[in-house]
Amino acid sequence: MAQAPIVGLEIGTSKVIALVGEMRDDGVVMITGVGERPSTGIRKGEINDLANATLCVQSVLALAEERSNVEVREVLLAVSGGHVQGLINHGTVPVIGGDGGIQADDVADALEVARAVNLPPEREVLHTISQYFYIDDDTRVTNPEGLSGAQLSVDMLAIHGVRNRLNNTVRAVRNVPVEVQDVAFSGLCSALSVLTAEQKRNGVVVIDLGGGKTDYVVYAEGVVAAAGVIGVGGDHVTNDVALAFNIPTAQAEVLKRESGTVGASAGGADVVLAPEGSFAGRSVSLKDLNTVMHARVDELLTMIRRRVAQEDLMHHVGAGVVLTGGSARTSGIVGMAEGLFEMPCRVGKPRNVDGLTAAVNGPEYATVSGLVQYGFKAARDQSPPLKGLLGRLFGGKPPRGGAS
Amino acid sequence: MMASTLCIIGVGGAGSRVASRAAPLLLGAAHVVAVNTDARELDLADTPVKVLIGATRTGGLGAGGAVATGRLAADDDLTTLRALVSEQTLVVVTAGLGGGTGSGAMPAILRAAHDAGALTLAVVTLPFQFEGPKRQAAAEEALRAVRESADAVVVMANDRLVEEVGETGMKAACERVDAVLGRSLAALCNLIAEPGYIKLDFADLQQMIRQSGGTCAMAYAEASGEDRAEAAAQALLDSTLLERGRLVAQAKALLVGIMGGPDLAVREVGVIMDAIRSKAGAECRTSMGTYIGDDAGGSVQVVLLATETRGDATKPVDKDEGRTTAKAGRRGTRARQTELQGQLVLQPSGRGRFRNVEPTIFDGEDFDIPTYVRRGITIGS
Incomplete structure (x- = not known):
């Protein structure tokens, strides 16, 4: 029997998007319905007006139902926000297997210890992703089973966020009312959607530039090695433009999209903004616009580069940088990222899904299409409760988890 | 050309006292006004102009700590307040927050001035x-x-000020705090409002406030007699108020104002600036200005603002160590120094649409404030 359709929902700062996906008999995910609306009640990727956010989610889901002819009862939800962080936790267990070397039980024990991350009470772990195993603290291996040693350790990347703030996003969906099957970090979903297995093996930085926040995920040797969120996104660029030229936000947004670039400025002519409503109209120098936008995007990408360098991962990134999310459409951003990271860079669009028409195939759909793919992978892996599966899906132990 | 004019308005009890202290220290012409809802307190203020607001509402008995009363009192007499601030270039409003009049009326006065x-x-x-x-x-x-209504905001905690003036008696401590605030305020106003050969203007101050995004230390020193420039510079840099120059060395930006009489020599300005620059870090942005008054009584005065990274709290001042500056007056000259400092928390405005959401702070910088502002890039040149 065909699998039930899966609905992925992203409550973004600029857009709320729902995708309905069905698994075709040939094993390819087919998108059968899309619902999207400009967001209300969201700032920096988090809910700041629950009532409005709920109404928005409700209308998006209604739209998706209508298009796909599927009744939406439960969804997978992407979460993010400036409070989401990655942390490496080290777990160590003594090997009790005796002469037989390290057994599967020892590995399971080590993973369990490493997964028990000690966090402040207000924080909750979203995902745990195992990194490398260490035998007697010095030999680094990917699969320790059968090897000899007295002590087995494993590094675990825990992605965690503030519980209340994560719950706010879930609440906006439950108020509709629709059940939330599971939540996943939007940065990981985007990575799942835009990367090839080869890129993950060679090491890659995925930067999801959203409206209100920017997620980053670093793969090294096939495993997610670092992840985090910076609470700065396209909204900040718009706000900077609005403040710099003293124009309303709506005009700043249009100016940014249509005339803005962060690359080498063409300079020259001014852009004339027509009067509208209480806005008297004005002309803006393209050079100044470029200066304002360049400063902001340069700062953001420099910050991410610094974080990657701090984790000592720069030389593990062979496949370069992949930019995705709506703000990856910013003109000139690819060249800028290449200059800053000193490695090749490109814009990543959703892969491995059918049925996305050209209109919804842009980088802003990376998170939500990755979410749907994740849902099917979880279902295919036959683990009844979805919760807690994310670790295995997004990397996990390289030899077995390499499929993701 | 319209002359630049300065108006200092002290609002409420604390604000009026500070304005009173600052008034005699101002070098140029300035309107100094005390605004209060309490007629008796207003009587005590030592300012040329006094304005009682909300008299019909409170009967001149004060706002009784009610912010709403302070706000309504300002609304009642908005026409009078508007007249006070009309045709001014720079309006400096000072108040102690937490009471009724200062907290309630200050935003209304700032808005009127802005309008x-x-x-x-x-x-x-x-x-x-x-x-x-x-x-x-x-x-x-x-x-x-x-913050919503002012172009630049300087915040000082009373606790901090008392710690620094080091007085324990309630009355003495309060008076000394008022004096410190008054002198600092006057020095700041003199610097930005008076024309100088090297001008330091409001834009410099605003730039610095936006850049720091955090606390800002301020010290003031004056010296007279032979070697007064050396003495004044030494007094500033030796001062524990700037942690013996440590804060100068760490500052991202410095703002230096030098004031003196017609006898102020170019060499002396050079001496002071060299002394400060030799302490400052390589990447520190230094802005400076000078003001030459008609008669400074043979003294030279230096005011120094240094940005601090947010969270880099300074230790309370050790009063005795602060006096080691006496060695600057060697060779038996009449050199004397006084120094004053307030610990300033400078609050940047300009968050735009992120006004009401939790700020994104990294390394003490508020990322919701436009990058070009924090990086000091000029737009529209």
Whole structure:
């Protein structure tokens, strides 16, 4: 029997998007319905007006139902926000297997210890992703089973966020009312959607530039090695433009999209903004616009580069940088990222899904299409409760988890 | 050409006292005004102009700590307040927040000044810890309103100031705090309002406030007699108020103002600037200005503002160590120094649409404020 359709929902700062996906008999995910609306009640990727956010989610889901002819009862939800962080936790267990070397039980024990991350009470772990195993603290291996040693350790990347703030996003969906099957970090979903297995093996930085926040995920040797969120996104660029030229936000947004670039400025002519409503109209120098936008995007990408360098991962990134999310459409951003990271860079669009028409195939759909793919992978892996599966899906132990 | 004019308005009891202290120290012409709802307190103010607001509402008995009363009182007499701030270039409003009049009326006065086309600087104090959480909360609330209405905001905590003046007697401590604030305020106003050969203007101050995004240390020193430039520079840099120059060395930006009489020599300005620059870091942005008065009584005065990274709290000042500057007066000259400092928390405005959401702070910088502002990039040149 065909699998039930899966609905992925992203409550973004600029857009709320729902995708309905069905698994075709040939094993390819087919998108059968899309619902999207400009967001209300969201700032920096988090809910700041629950009532409005709920109404928005409700209308998006209604739209998706209508298009796909599927009744939406439960969804997978992407979460993010400036409070989401990655942390490496080290777990160590003594090997009790005796002469037989390290057994599967020892590995399971080590993973369990490493997964028990000690966090402040207000924080909750979203995902745990195992990194490398260490035998007697010095030999680094990917699969320790059968090897000899007295002590087995494993590094675990825990992605965690503030519980209340994560719950706010879930609440906006439950108020509709629709059940939330599971939540996943939007940065990981985007990575799942835009990367090839080869890129993950060679090491890659995925930067999801959203409206209100920017997620980053670093793969090294096939495993997610670092992840985090910076609470700065396209909204900040718009706000900077609005403040710099003293124009309303709506005009700043249009100016940014249509005339803005962060690359080498063409300079020259001014852009004339027509009067509208209480806005008297004005002309803006393209050079100044470029200066304002360049400063902001340069700062953001420099910050991410610094974080990657701090984790000592720069030389593990062979496949370069992949930019995705709506703000990856910013003109000139690819060249800028290449200059800053000193490695090749490109814009990543959703892969491995059918049925996305050209209109919804842009980088802003990376998170939500990755979410749907994740849902099917979880279902295919036959683990009844979805919760807690994310670790295995997004990397996990390289030899077995390499499929993701 | 329209002459640049300065107006200092002290609002409420604390604000009026600070304005009174600052008034005699101002070098140029300035309107100094005390505004209060309490007629008796207003009587005590030592300013040329006094304005009683909300008389019909309170009967001149004060706002009784009610912010709403202070706000309504300002609304009642808005026409009078508007007249005060009309045709001013720079309006400096000072108040102690947490009470009724200062907290309530200050935002209205700032708005009136802004609407009249003036640049506005707000200098506020926060209540003592012992005044209780309710008053602290009221002050925080008022500070938000002030930030929305002023072009630049300087915040000082009363507790901090008392620690620094080192007096223990209640009356003496309060008077000394008022004096420190008054002198600092006057020095700041003199610097930005008076024309100098090397001008330091409001834009410099605003730039610095936006750049720091955090606390800012301020020290003031004056010296006279032979070697007065060396003595004044030494007094500033030796001062424990700037942690013996450590704060100067760490500052991202410095703002130096030098004031003197017609006898102020180019060499002396050079000496002071060299001394300060030799302490400052390589990447530090230094802005400077000078003001030559008609008669400074043979003294040279230096005011120094140094940005600090947010969270880099300075230690309380050790009074005795602060006096080691005496060695600057060697060789038996009449050189004397006085130094004054307030610990300033400079609050940047300009968060735009992120006004009401939790700020994104990295390394002490508020990322919601436009990058070009924090990086000091000029737009529209």
